[in-house]
Amino acid sequence: MSEHAVADPHTGHDGHQGHNPFHAHHFDTPKQQFDAGKFGMWLFLVQEVLFFSGLFVFYAIVRVNHPEIFRWGHQALDPFYGFVNTIVLIFSSLTMAWAVRCAQKGQRTGLIVNLVITLVCAGVFLCVKYVEYSAKFEHGFLWAGRFNPHTEDHAGDHSATEGTTSHDSGHADASHAASAEGHGGHAHGPVGPPPKNAGVFFSIYFGMTGLHAIHVIAGIAAITWILVRSVRGDFGPDYFGPVDYVGLYWHLVDLVWIYLFPMLYLIE
Amino acid sequence: MSDHAAAHGHSDELAHEMPVSTLISVFLALVVLTLLTFDASYSISRPEYLGAPIFGTHISIFRPLFAALALPAETMRSLGVPIAMAIATVKAMLVILFFMHLRHDKALNNLIFFFCFAFFFLFIAFVLIDTLQYQGDISSFADSQATK
Numbered sequence: 470m471s472e473h474a475v476a477d478p479h480t481g482h483d484g485h486q487g488h489n490p491f492h493a494h495h496f497d498t499p500k501q502q503f504d505a506g507k508f509g510m511w512l513f514l515v516q517e518v519l520f521f522s523g524l525f526v527f528y529a530i531v532r533v534n535h536p537e538i539f540r541w542g543h544q545a546l547d548p549f550y551g552f553v554n555t556i557v558l559i560f561s562s563l564t565m566a567w568a569v570r571c572a573q574k575g576q577r578t579g580l581i582v583n584l585v586i587t588l589v590c591a592g593v594f595l596c597v598k599y600v601e602y603s604a605k606f607e608h609g610f611l612w613a614g615r616f617n618p619h620t621e622d623h624a625g626d627h628s629a630t631e632g633t634t635s636h637d638s639g640h641a642d643a644s645h646a647a648s649a650e651g652h653g654g655h656a657h658g659p660v661g662p663p664p665k666n667a668g669v670f671f672s673i674y675f676g677m678t679g680l681h682a683i684h685v686i687a688g689i690a691a692i693t694w695i696l697v698r699s700v701r702g703d704f705g706p707d708y709f710g711p712v713d714y715v716g717l718y719w720h721l722v723d724l725v726w727i728y729l730f731p732m733l734y735l736i737e
Numbered sequence: 738m739s740d741h742a743a744a745h746g747h748s749d750e751l752a753h754e755m756p757v758s759t760l761i762s763v764f765l766a767l768v769v770l771t772l773l774t775f776d777a778s779y780s781i782s783r784p785e786y787l788g789a790p791i792f793g794t795h796i797s798i799f800r801p802l803f804a805a806l807a808l809p810a811e812t813m814r815s816l817g818v819p820i821a822m823a824i825a826t827v828k829a830m831l832v833i834l835f836f837m838h839l840r841h842d843k844a845l846n847n848l849i850f851f852f853c854f855a856f857f858f859l860f861i862a863f864v865l866i867d868t869l870q871y872q873g874d875i876s877s878f879a880d881s882q883a884t885k
Contacts, residue, residue: 503751504843511846515853522857526864532818533865534872548775555771563764566755566836573754706751713752720837727828730771731821735778737814 491708503710510714514721524677531669540737542670544659545610551734554597561590562723569716572709584696591689598682612675616668677729684722691715753841763835770828777820781813
């Protein structure tokens, strides 16, 4: 970026570009600087998509060859938590896009408020993930190799709900019993014995959501950096590139989740 | 795509400004599509699902559709992935074109991103063709080992 511009960015002693202290010398115009940064950001995002694509291929191979692993494993995930996190991330994408607009229009207060809301949403997302992960760890729903389910431990918690639904699903697929529980509590356990290699589902689950969560944490760091610079008053109609670039990254994090949510929580 | 923003009055503008009304409309569309994903999934996998309970009635888009089509259970199950992925792709396009401003971005950036998507699908498609090709051999080998 253009951190080297000047010691005091607000006095504008930047030689020939008096009005725009962040205009780096090696770019002819602020427009050229902005477009170059944006081009670089798109290349980075393309790399991110291809980086994730390996895990999507992993999912596709296991899904096609062993659908029974998914039919059993997805019952351990509560779609309600997935839904909450989807809405939280979509909303944070809205506030991030709004923040970019505020930066473009030089609305400093709006920019700061939108960035803070985005950060809060990212925090809520990670808290929900923490609740989900701890339930998986508690019940031994871990990746292949560490997979050691002990569903009988929480059978008592759900005996009431399972008792009411077991009679109408006795003849049907075992998954219906778990489906009928609805959104009541957390970690409604899978019904029936785990199929062979059931831990692979949780390898995929932790691999994909874990890599995504790392991206959320990186996004929090990037947005915090933008927030500090916004409070300092760095951004305005002539210079808002970093806000735009971090926004693009944040939307990509949202994009990955848009696919992960139905793939892991909803599809049987 | 428009390399410049002359239509918006500022020829020296760095990038297109997305109106707040568009941003909020896109957000609402994303929420509706998320609910639609639930509707499709539950209509396929939960026989007891009647629709979202709203104002005393059940509202569902996919359940009456599937009931009208009256497909076999196995076909219904196989529809789950394509429908969910199609809805997710519509959501992704909304995010890319409006939140990420790609609709108003340079043609080069559009080219890069959509080529990346194309190669993503090629990657998955070729790997799937390959794994399906040999899955029969693998399972027959596994069966022969099991009977030994």
